[in-house]
Amino acid sequence: MKKTIDNGGIIKETKEFKEIKEIQTLYQSLDSSTLQLIHYRMIKEQNGSGMIPILVSSAPWLLLLFSKQLASYLFHDGSWLWAGFCIVYLLILGLSVLIHFREKAWAAFHMEIIQDILKERENENAQGHSKN
Numbered sequence: 043m044k045k046t047i048d049n050g051g052i053i054k055e056t057k058e059f060k061e062i063k064e065i066q067t068l069y070q071s072l073d074s075s076t077l078q079l080i081h082y083r084m085i086k087e088q089n090g091s092g093m094i095p096i097l098v099s100s101a102p103w104l105l106l107l108f109s110k111q112l113a114s115y116l117f118h119d120g121s122w123l124w125a126g127f128c129i130v131y132l133l134i135l136g137l138s139v140l141i142h143f144r145e146k147a148w149a150a151f152h153m154e155i156i157q158d159i160l161k162e163r164e165n166e167n168a169q170g171h172s173k174n
Contacts, residue, residue: 065152069159081156088149098138101131 054063069077105112116124 062155066155066159069155074160074163077156077160081153081160084149084153084156088146088153098135101135 069080072080116127
């Protein structure tokens with residue numbers, strides 16, 4: 043955002059803000075009961091992405107079970123297989139963590155938009171009833 047402002051750009055014209063506005067417009071076009079169902083789905087999505095850390099943390103234990111066989115295979119005759127194994131393992135680990143946090147952020151982002159729209163509608167309904 044700072045870069046956009048420094049270059050004399052308008053923040054609302056950035057790709058990210060346009061995307062947020064499109065998502066808001068989509069959710070505003072839906073009725074409240076559908077939005078509530080989507081919100082529940084987002085909660086499930088956010089909590090379901092917790093499986094990735096479980097898988098990531100269980101992999102070392104699985105490797106430990108087979109450590110003797112794995113070590114003899116990876117280190118036999120001065121082989122460099124262990125380096126390739128470590129690189130692949132660390133790449134998978136890094137990607138898993140990245141995906142996990144990205145999914146959690148995505149779900150939280152959508153949940154916040156949905157909650158704001160539902161609260162706004164609730165306030166409008168409360169104001170409409172108080173005037174009568």
